[in-house]
Amino acid sequence: MTRALAFLLPLVLALAAVSLSIGPADVSLPESLPALIFGGDGPLPMVMREIRLPRVLLALMIGGTLGLAGAAMQGYLRNPLAEPGLLGVSASAALGAVLAIQSGLSVAFALALPLSALAGAVIAVLILIMLAGPRAETLTLILAGVALSAVAGALTQLVLNLSPNPFAASEIVFWMMGSLADRSMLHVWLALPFMAVGVLLLAGVGRGLDALTLGEDAAASMGIDLGLLRLRVVLGTACVVGAGTAVAGAIGFVGLVVPHLLRGAVGGRPGPLLWVSAAGGAAMLLAADIAVRVVAPDRDLKLGVLTALVGAPFFLRLVWRSRGERA
Amino acid sequence: MSFLSLQKLSVTLRGREVFSDITLEIGAHEVVGLIGPNGAGKTSLMRAALGLIPSRGESSLAGLTPQQRAKAVAWMPQAREIAWPVKVEDLVALGRLPHGDHAQGPVEAAIAKMGLEGLRKRRSTNLSGGEQARALLARALAQETPLLMADEPTAGLDPAHQIATMEVFGALAAEGHGVLLSLHDIGLAARHCTRLVLLAEGRLLADGPPEEVLSDELLARGFGITAYHAQTPDGPVFQPMHRAR
16 A cells, blocks of 8 residues: 555544534534444434435545546646546536426426436437547547537526526535535435446556556557556546446545545556545545535535535646657 | 568559559568668558558468557657657556556666666757657667657768667667668668668569669669669768759
8 A cells, every 4th residue: 555545544534423413403423423323222323324425425526536537647648737527428417417407397296307417418428439439549539528528518507598597506606516405315325326336447457557657559568458448448438437427416625636636646557546635536536525514514515516616726736747748 | 589570561542553563571670771762661561560541461460459559569650749748657658558557667668778877857848849759769679669660760860860860770680589660771771771672663673682672773773863873881871962864
């Protein structure tokens, strides 16, 4: 285990514990933890198990997989500005969710929203693979992702534009900001299989990404199957991003900023960065989800707004530094 | 013993025949220089031999599984790409990737052979071009393959680094490895290769010792040049002089 993981994993556990202890029901950790683990009668076990636990689990899962997918995308594209959203899958999942809200399906049936978002993500992956093909070049893949994002974004705007009902429109806008509030264990179970498949796909790419440090030709000559590597990165990222967006909305900048921040801690090697970045992503999202509840407990500050607020300055710093390197 | 055997290898890219019917053997103790004008197909020949691009005919390497091939040949593409700021020692250790071990012995030997001890903790992206070329060559050495193939390994290097690089290839051959290089510097090729292969117009024009392949007639046909050549106590000297009329 690297030193970075030895530092990050306890941090993730500590943040998870803090997150579990925060909420409108004012209970201390020594009271709430036994209620969570052993259950029992009364409102406290229910609060812990049905309200706070899913929130913590989703932050762990979504933050962790965004960090993992971000590191995989950056390693595969050999570009520190790459991020999971680049494939257009998150924008398409958002479109699916928006359609569910607009059509009223999400009111009739609670799981319609995440299911519709998942459908959007799956359709996006199919289009992506058709557009980019099995032997696609990196540039084709990026362009296909950009095109998909643009189409999904435009259609989302169109739905908002034509929305006859201001309540639906504001619900759409708020949903798109991303949040972990009021999620249940159902959301966890819904996202879990897709995320498990995505993590399994991404778990095997470290060796290939390490080899890609030397370029595609050198990696291929070292026995790396580049087609298989691309498929794993694209499908794995699509699975976790699609599932994450479906249950929590658009949460940006985690997959961009976290791998970049932690790259130095693993000596720049893209393989070891995968897991360090996953732990870092979980920590960042847990911290952000704690912050939205602590900073403005009565204003329902959205998680995606906070990650963007914290992430965008990092992005600027990145641009600033790369500008210095070129000069 | 043959480390690479090509039988009637042909490559067609986007409907254009790059080269055809190349037959070539490379064995132990050889430093084979692949020479020819720009666009002659030197890079394509090496990539096809490695099985990285589709070809017709036979290559003993292209028939192997990717894992077997990675233990049979180390390949250094011309573009000296280093995508991330990894430490020099981690870059060299990438050579062990095909073996799936973390053997320190070959990595240390490669670092010592390329004189990288003082640079091992440095970020490889912060090195000079010459230092990066040395680190990348060390990576290929750490792969410990019978055959080493390199595309323009001396391009962009100063004369001292060019000579040092060629001496590493010579030392490898002396140890019993085989080496195949594409080179643009005919003088360097004449001095340091045990054998030259001249590729032009998509065909193998000549294959033999440097003094045979660098004859006036073949230079005029292959490169369209005339050259000054002389024998010195240190070996042959070649200096391209004029374009042939």
